[in-house]
Every structure is written in C-alpha cells, then in structure tokens.
Amino acid sequence: MTARTCMVSQFEELAELDDEEKALLGKLESSVQSYAAGEILQTEGEENAPFFSLHEGWACSIRLLPGGERQVLEVFLPGQIMDLHSIGFSRSQSELLALTAIKACPIPRERLEMIFSKSPRLAQLFFVVLAREHALLTTRIIDIGRRPAAERLGHFIIELKIRTRSREKEFELPLTQSIIGDALGMSSVHVSRTMTQLKDLNLISTHNRRLRIENMKELMHYCRFDPAYLSPGPT
Amino acid sequence: MTARTCMVSQFEELAELDDEEKALLGKLESSVQSYAAGEILQTEGEENAPFFSLHEGWACSIRLLPGGERQVLEVFLPGQIMDLHSIGFSRSQSELLALTAIKACPIPRERLEMIFSKSPRLAQLFFVVLAREHALLTTRIIDIGRRPAAERLGHFIIELKIRTRSREKEFELPLTQSIIGDALGMSSVHVSRTMTQLKDLNLISTHNRRLRIENMKELMHYCRFDPAYLSPGPT
DNA sequence: CGCCATCTTGAGGTCTATCAATTTCAGTGG
DNA sequence: CCACTGAAATTGATAGACCTCAAGATGGCG
Numbered sequence: 001m002t003a004r005t006c007m008v009s010q011f012e013e014l015a016e017l018d019d020e021e022k023a024l025l026g027k028l029e030s031s032v033q034s035y036a037a038g039e040i041l042q043t044e045g046e047e048n049a050p051f052f053s054l055h056e057g058w059a060c061s062i063r064l065l066p067g068g069e070r071q072v073l074e075v076f077l078p079g080q081i082m083d084l085h086s087i088g089f090s091r092s093q094s095e096l097l098a099l100t101a102i103k104a105c106p107i108p109r110e111r112l113e114m115i116f117s118k119s120p121r122l123a124q125l126f127f128v129v130l131a132r133e134h135a136l137l138t139t140r141i142i143d144i145g146r147r148p149a150a151e152r153l154g155h156f157i158i159e160l161k162i163r164t165r166s167r168e169k170e171f172e173l174p175l176t177q178s179i180i181g182d183a184l185g186m187s188s189v190h191v192s193r194t195m196t197q198l199k200d201l202n203l204i205s206t207h208n209r210r211l212r213i214e215n216m217k218e219l220m221h222y223c224r225f226d227p228a229y230l231s232p233g234p235t
Numbered sequence: 236m237t238a239r240t241c242m243v244s245q246f247e248e249l250a251e252l253d254d255e256e257k258a259l260l261g262k263l264e265s266s267v268q269s270y271a272a273g274e275i276l277q278t279e280g281e282e283n284a285p286f287f288s289l290h291e292g293w294a295c296s297i298r299l300l301p302g303g304e305r306q307v308l309e310v311f312l313p314g315q316i317m318d319l320h321s322i323g324f325s326r327s328q329s330e331l332l333a334l335t336a337i338k339a340c341p342i343p344r345e346r347l348e349m350i351f352s353k354s355p356r357l358a359q360l361f362f363v364v365l366a367r368e369h370a371l372l373t374t375r376i377i378d379i380g381r382r383p384a385a386e387r388l389g390h391f392i393i394e395l396k397i398r399t400r401s402r403e404k405e406f407e408l409p410l411t412q413s414i415i416g417d418a419l420g421m422s423s424v425h426v427s428r429t430m431t432q433l434k435d436l437n438l439i440s441t442h443n444r445r446l447r448i449e450n451m452k453e454l455m456h457y458c459r460f461d462p463a464y465l466s467p468g469p470t
Numbered sequence: 471c472g473c474c475a476t477c478t479t480g481a482g483g484t485c486t487a488t489c490a491a492t493t494t495c496a497g498t499g500g
Numbered sequence: 501c502c503a504c505t506g507a508a509a510t511t512g513a514t515a516g517a518c519c520t521c522a523a524g525a526t527g528g529c530g
Binding site for chain 4: 412413424426427
C-alpha cells in the first residue's frame, strides 16, 4: 500500500470516488512521517492538535487516570484516521501512542474542514467512517460491561482478525498483554491467564508475536460471537 | 420547549443558524409522536429504520446479549437524535427504549441524507454532534473499564447533572437502578449498595425519583472527576 | 552471550455478582 | 381515605471472578 492511496483505499470500500475526490483526499496526506514504536504522537488535552492518518503499523489512543490507570480506547490499523472524533473539540481527547514503528501523516484541522465545504459527498463518507468507529466503541462497551474475561478476549481477537483482513488463520499481533488488558479493562496478568485458557481449549495459539486462530467456528461459538456484526452492510 | 425548536436549540449551542438552516432542520421534525414509558421504538437489527429526535422525556439505546444480559449504550435527553450513528449501516444497531412517557419524531433516513447535500454547514454540525456522542461513549468505557463502582456511579450522576442543565442541586432522575446498572456494567443490587454508600457520605440524597447532589465539589473530589471534561470548547 | 521487557505462575485478598427475603413506594380501585 | 398490588429498592449471606503482589521463566535483540 503506497502512502498516497492509504485513505483513498479506505473510502473506496464505502463508495466509488471520482478523480477530483481522490485528489482532495490525496492532498490531505502530503507529508508522511515516521515514528518509532513507543513514541507518543499526541498528548491528552493538546490544543489545536492535528489529526493523523495511519499508513503503516499499529497505534492506539489512550486515556490516563489520575491514579495512573490506563484505558486504551481504540486500536488503529493502517488506513484509519486517528482521533477523528476530536473534531468537535478544541483539545485532543486522548493520547496517541505508536505500538509499532509506524508511518503516519499529520493533517491540520483546517484542512479537514476545507474538505467538508468543498465536497459534501466526502463529508458524508467521513460521517460514515466516524459512525463505524462509533460501532466499534459500542461493541467494546458491551465486552467490558457485560462479558466475562474469556469471551471478552475472544471477541477482541476476532475483531482484530477481521479488521486486519488477513485471509490466513494466522496474523501478526504486535500488542503486549498489558495493552490488551488496558483495552479490555482487565489486568495484564489476567490477560495472560485467559490467553492460556483459550490455548488449552485449542482455540488459538501464538508463536513469535503472531496469533493463530485454530478453529474460528469453535472460537466464535465459545465466546458467543454474533456473526450479524460481521457484515455491516452498505450506507 | 416547543416541538419545532427541539433540534434547532441543540444546534444553536454549537453555532448560529440562519433562517434557511432552521427551516431545513424544522422540516425534519414534522410529525411528533407520543410513546408510553417502557415502549420499544425500535428493535435491534431492524432494516432501514428511521432516526428519532427526542423532544420530551428520557430514552436509551440498548443491546441485548444471547444470555439475556443487557447493556445500555446511551441515555438520551430531549434535543438529542437517537441512534444517529447507525447512519453508516443498513440495519439499526440497537434497541431504542422509552424510559418515561416521551415525545419523539421519526426521521426517515433519506431525509437526513438530503440535508447533507443541501447544507454542508449543517452536515458539519451533525458531524460535531456525533463526535460529542463519541466522547460520551469513551468516558463510559473508562468508567466501566477502569473505575470502581462508587466512582463509576458518581461520574454517571455528575454527567447527568450537567447534561440536564439543571441549575438546581436537585433534578429528576427517572432511571431505575436496574437501568443504571445496565448502563454502568454492574448489577442493580450493587447500584443500590453503592447509592447508599454515596448517601452515607452525605454526597447525594434522593426523594421521590429526584436526585440531589449535596456537595458537588466533594462528590467530584470523591470520584476523581476531571473538570477538564466540563467545557468541551468550540469547534 | 547477556539484558531487558514481557510473559507466566502461585498465593492471597478484594470487589462485585447472585440468590433470596424483606421493605418501600407509586399507583389503583374500592 | 385506606387497603391492595406489583414494581423497585434494600439488606444479608455466600460464591466467584478478577486483582495485586511477587518470584521466576521466556524470548527478542544488541
């Protein structure tokens, strides 16, 4: 995936784009930057911070509590716009952390607002993108609020498997168990225990920062995954 | 609050509207309907369901799990558009439940999409509205994922106090403890215990479906509420 | 080969859920 | 005005899920 087509490709899954629209989107992603794993792209409460489109690698948004607790709000994969929802606020709502070495492109706020006035159709697509992130958040709320640890972790794994679009049983999972815990509202220790529990059931296995789903059907059944959420359907 | 100005008033908090924009919004809210408390406006997975703008009363969106567990995703107050985020999907993403007797106006999907093409500026405001709902969801994730019950309930109470815009210490809270529990990922029994715990600390009190915050400052301190989230700031 | 972060495993404790029995309360009809 | 009723809230007892602390194993990387 080349840098220029990064966001374009995400939007083309939603609708066909004409050349002008592609050009507008391309202009947003002019200066791709590299960040090292562990680097913080943006801190919480930053004034007038840019958005970032993620081109390569994994990142996440984080909110910190006064007591030092951490909550991972979203895990970002290439093609996503990070912190898009902060458009309604003057300050950034969360910290952005590079989980691997990444390539990302800062997008000044004004530039996005320009798109809104120039292309109503793109604006509507941005709306849909935001709505999909919204849907991911709601499934996370259900996971954390109402599902026991094993189901919670299973759902998370299935979600990532789908979102990575890997067609193999196996895919790269560059998340520490500490990050997974902070995403799912559990301790890293309990992530470890739950992980081995799923391994003992022969549902998954891990080698070398890669995760393998041994039996997707059984895994889905085990954690009561509702396949209805697999195909979101058109706008 | 008259029916016609319901959505308009919400938008006017974000930006000034000209007459044409007000007219466009007003046209959306043509047929206000009444629903009884406990009535279900929309079931999960419904095809091509309309949106609803809420004019009077309280409502919420709910997702049900196969085992019968319930998760309340959002609590809606007058002026809000319910289930706005389902715009990215062909099916409704959650059930809509009237918590009190309410007045609401169904808005066909096409009508909203019409607005997007007619008024880019209103589209942008809808975007901001969605982003704010997004922010409420993320605070909920942090509450459920990383805060103990007492803080969680305290944050919820403070959020409602702010959102109701009541300038008194006391405001109407027509939520059963069962609904509160399903919103905060805890059992109704534990909501009761936590509630009396806050009462024993003289932070709150309740009479007759009304909740009184005895000492907002102490309550905020007790549940480590970060005042930074009080003023979201302009776009 | 050795280092540092990550992961694993055990023991003990805390928080919250569940079950079940009352009590309170709002609403209804006599 | 009061008794009746069903829903909601309270309270106690018990169980289980998950957390914390701490020690040891693993594994990627220079």
